Every structure is written in C-alpha cells, then in structure tokens.
Amino acid sequence: TWDELLAGAKAKNKPFFVDVYTTWCAPCKMMSKLTFTDANVAKLSNDYFLAYKIDAEKGEGIKVASKYKVKGFPTVLFFNAEGK
Numbered sequence: 001t002w003d004e005l006l007a008g009a010k011a012k013n014k015p016f017f018v019d020v021y022t023t024w025c026a027p028c029k030m031m032s033k034l035t036f037t038d039a040n041v042a043k044l045s046n047d048y049f050l051a052y053k054i055d056a057e058k059g060e061g062i063k064v065a066s067k068y069k070v071k072g073f074p075t076v077l078f079f080n081a082e083g084k
Contacts, residue, residue: 002060005052009081016050018077020065022057025073 009016019036021028035041036051045051056065056073064070068077 006083013081019053020070020075028074
C-alpha cells in the first residue's frame with residue numbers, strides 16, 4: 001500500500017519512484033515489458049530506489065493520481081525518503 005511504501009522509504013532512508021499506469025495504456029505496457037525488465041534499469045533502480053507501481057484508475061491509485069495531478073500515462077513520480 002501507499003502507507004507501507006512511505007514507511008519503508010523512511011525506515012530505509014531511501015528515495016522511491018512510482019510508476020503510475022492504466023491497464024489500457026499501450027506505452028505503459030511497453031515500459032513494463034521493456035524498460036523495467038532491463039537488467040541495467042533494474043539494478044540501478046533496486047540499488048538506489050524503492051520502486052512501486054500503481055493503477056491510476058483503481059483503489060488508492062485514484063487518490064495518488066489526483067493528488068499529484070497525473071494527466072498522462074505512463075507517469076513516473078520521484079520522491080525523497082520522506083515522501084516529498
């Protein structure tokens with residue numbers, strides 16, 4: 001959950017990024033299939049960030065997308081360990 005992500009980032013003092021996607025978004029699917037599975041991208045993101053995916057049209061993703069004014073997909077949001 002979002003709250004667990006924030007707690008984990010604070011506990012580990014690690015920044016995080018959030019992949020905001022929708023199920024119908026073709027570029028989102030491509031990014032998941034090609035970018036996030038790339039060994040170099042995976043290593044860098046795992047070494048330096050916590051990573052989180054959230055569907056902008058379901059559950060808490062609706063609130064997150066609204067709060068951060070996500071207008072297009074995919075959108076990647078970056079936060080410091082404090083969630084700012």
